[in-house]
Amino acid sequence: MTNEKLLRAVGDIDDRFVEEADGNYSSVPGAAYAANTKTSTERLRSRRRPLKIAAAACAAVLIFTVGFFGGAGTLGNRSYDSKNGSEVNTGVPSNSTSDLGPEGLDGRSYDGESEWVPSSAEKSYNGAPVGEGSDTIFTETSGLRNSKLIYSATMSLQSTEFEKTCGFIKELAGKYFAYIESETVDNGNGSATYRRSASYTVRVPAENYEKFLAGMNDGCYVVSLNQKMTDVSEQYFDIEQKLETLRNKHDRLEELLKSADNMTDILKIEDALSENEYEINQYQGSLNKYNSLVSYSTVKISLKEVSRPDTTIGEKPGFFQKLGNNFSEGLANVGSALENLALWISYNIVTLIILAAIIIAVVKIHPVRRIKAAKEKKNG
Amino acid sequence: MDDLQIIEGFFNRQEDAISAALDKYGRYCGAVAGNILSNYSDVEECVNDCMLKAWNSIPPARPASLKAYLGKIARNLALDKAAASSAQKRGGGEYTLALDELSEIVSGGTEPEKAMESSEISRAIDRFLGDLDGTKRKVFVRRYWYLDPVSEIAARLGLKESNVKTMLFRLRKELAQHLEKEGIKI
Numbered sequence: 001m002t003n004e005k006l007l008r009a010v011g012d013i014d015d016r017f018v019e020e021a022d023g024n025y026s027s028v029p030g031a032a033y034a035a036n037t038k039t040s041t042e043r044l045r046s047r048r049r050p051l052k053i054a055a056a057a058c059a060a061v062l063i064f065t066v067g068f069f070g071g072a073g074t075l076g077n078r079s080y081d082s083k084n085g086s087e088v089n090t091g092v093p094s095n096s097t098s099d100l101g102p103e104g105l106d107g108r109s110y111d112g113e114s115e116w117v118p119s120s121a122e123k124s125y126n127g128a129p130v131g132e133g134s135d136t137i138f139t140e141t142s143g144l145r146n147s148k149l150i151y152s153a154t155m156s157l158q159s160t161e162f163e164k165t166c167g168f169i170k171e172l173a174g175k176y177f178a179y180i181e182s183e184t185v186d187n188g189n190g191s192a193t194y195r196r197s198a199s200y201t202v203r204v205p206a207e208n209y210e211k212f213l214a215g216m217n218d219g220c221y222v223v224s225l226n227q228k229m230t231d232v233s234e235q236y237f238d239i240e241q242k243l244e245t246l247r248n249k250h251d252r253l254e255e256l257l258k259s260a261d262n263m264t265d266i267l268k269i270e271d272a273l274s275e276n277e278y279e280i281n282q283y284q285g286s287l288n289k290y291n292s293l294v295s296y297s298t299v300k301i302s303l304k305e306v307s308r309p310d311t312t313i314g315e316k317p318g319f320f321q322k323l324g325n326n327f328s329e330g331l332a333n334v335g336s337a338l339e340n341l342a343l344w345i346s347y348n349i350v351t352l353i354i355l356a357a358i359i360i361a362v363v364k365i366h367p368v369r370r371i372k373a374a375k376e377k378k379n380g
Numbered sequence: 381m382d383d384l385q386i387i388e389g390f391f392n393r394q395e396d397a398i399s400a401a402l403d404k405y406g407r408y409c410g411a412v413a414g415n416i417l418s419n420y421s422d423v424e425e426c427v428n429d430c431m432l433k434a435w436n437s438i439p440p441a442r443p444a445s446l447k448a449y450l451g452k453i454a455r456n457l458a459l460d461k462a463a464a465s466s467a468q469k470r471g472g473g474e475y476t477l478a479l480d481e482l483s484e485i486v487s488g489g490t491e492p493e494k495a496m497e498s499s500e501i502s503r504a505i506d507r508f509l510g511d512l513d514g515t516k517r518k519v520f521v522r523r524y525w526y527l528d529p530v531s532e533i534a535a536r537l538g539l540k541e542s543n544v545k546t547m548l549f550r551l552r553k554e555l556a557q558h559l560e561k562e563g564i565k566i
Contacts, residue, residue, distance in 0.1 A: 003482040004463065006566070009501035010524045011455050015448035017509050021521035022447070 148236040148290060149229055151209050151297035155216065156223040162196045162305040168219035169200060169301060176208035176215070181298075188305070195305040203296040212299065221309040236290050239283050246280045308332060383446040390438040398431050405447055406431075409454035415527040416458035416475045417465070426461060430454040455525070474527040481548070482524070485556035486566045501564055508558040512551075519544055520551050 159165035166185070173180055181201040188196045204212045216222055253276060257269045345352065363369070381389070381400040389397025406427055413426040430453045443449035462475040509517050518537060522528045530548070534541040559566050 012502035015445040018448040
């Protein structure tokens with residue numbers, strides 16, 4: 001068979017294959033032929049590869065920027081130092097988490113008199129019961145429920161019944177329609193120094209966020225809780241506005257493409273359409289990401305198994321109570337130390353026996369002892 | 381005028397059907413022929429001949445896809461012209477390159493007693509293409525039906541040129557094996 005015959009045979013393949021592989025030749029006029037026949041979708045696809053990486057990088061930078069610099073300040077920071085037994089409540093918004101100065105990203109500031117609306121807020125509790133009493137979390141933000149707010153929290157828990165607590169966390173997540181995004185369990189080695197631990201990332205529907213945090217007190221001992229609220233309304237609505245503008249532009253370009261009658265114009269319009277579609281996809285991706293973060297709050301939980309929970313945390317003890325606490329802690333430490341010693345000995349028992357045998361042998365047959373014994377015998 | 385109306389026009393011997401076909405698919409046929417022929421006047425001639433040949437063959441032919449039908453006529457006419465040009469040392473661009481590539485897998489012998497009908501080879505190639513995934517099939521058809529340059533295929537499908545070359549190399553080997561398996565001596 002000749003190569004020409006094979007090439008001609010290829011020419012008679014099924015029409016479907018020819019149609020499938022075809023671009024928009026019929027819609028591209030002029031004599032430039034194949035060089036100008038890429039469809040806008042294919043052109044977009046070929047461009048997207050490097051742009052995808054850039055888009056991912058931009059999204060990461062954006063999220064980082066929003067998360068890190070997004071704060072105009074914190075709500076009155078209330079923290080409790082369990083070591084010193086003192087409680088600090090600054091009572092005024094602090095901008096310590098923002099590098100942008102008092103104005104923050106959105107230019108809103110606290111002047112001590114006018115109503116202050118945060119764009120980002122943080123609140124830390126050490127051992128304080130969540131959602132109890134009048135100190136409701138983020139009450140300052142209740143008026144912002146229509147805004148686009150991202151809630152996130154980090155919790156440290158202690159438990160004497162590790163498995164039961166793990167089950168409780170999952171049960172609570174189910175109760176509030178949350179889902180566990182990630183779960184890591186470390187089984188430890190059974191010793192007092194290396195006990196079991198687990199970490200969870202739970203995505204909770206925003207409307208159940210506070211109930212979920214409050215519910216954690218019922219089954220776990222909450223050692224610390226850090227909450228953060230970021231207001232992304234401005235970015236969100238800005239993106240929405242951009243998307244609307246881009247979609248309008250897309251419609252106009254499509255109209256122009258229909259009425260274009262020369263190849264140069266068609267190619268220019270198709271290029272503009274590709275750019276436009278890419279931008280729409282990029283902004284839509286960011287919007288989807290914000291929607292996900294807004295509708296589902298993120299709660300990161302770290303759970304540690306302990307022999308007894310740290311009772312001093314979250315209390316405001318008097319002198320005698322502190323004395324009593326320290327004494328019982330000291331006793332518990334002695335018990336723990338003895339337990340560790342017993343475990344260490346059982347682990348190293350063979351080594352210890354060999355070492356003891358060597359020491360006894362060395363002491364018994366030491367030359368100095370033998371010389372001394374010989375002298376004593378001679379003298380005696 | 382849509383494809384069915386054009387075909388009906390050919391059947392009813394309405395000459396404006398030729399103008400409609402030329403308006404709708406003239407550039408497409410030009411693009412197919414343009415990949416094979418380097419001379420623009422040859423391409424124009426090829427497109428006009430294509431319409432004439434379609435006029436003469438419809439009826440009795442009633443193509444399911446007018447676009448592919450016209451494309452095939454244009455391609456065959458362009459191949460004829462390129463073969464003649466090649467004989468006259470006027471060069472054939474992608475046509476010559478594609479022939480060179482295919483010569484890797486064919487013996488080049490005529491062997492008339494065992495010669496297969498071209499249509500049988502085409503059906504075997506259909507089956508070969510039917511087993512390929514979409515991207516590979518597109519790459520093959522774009523290269524050996526449309527005779528697109530490798531760079532153009534890579535840009536069109538969002539692939540690297542080196543990937544397209546490797547893919548084509550493997551596809552040629554696989555095609556040779558497939559044809560051998562089907563009893564077609566190449």
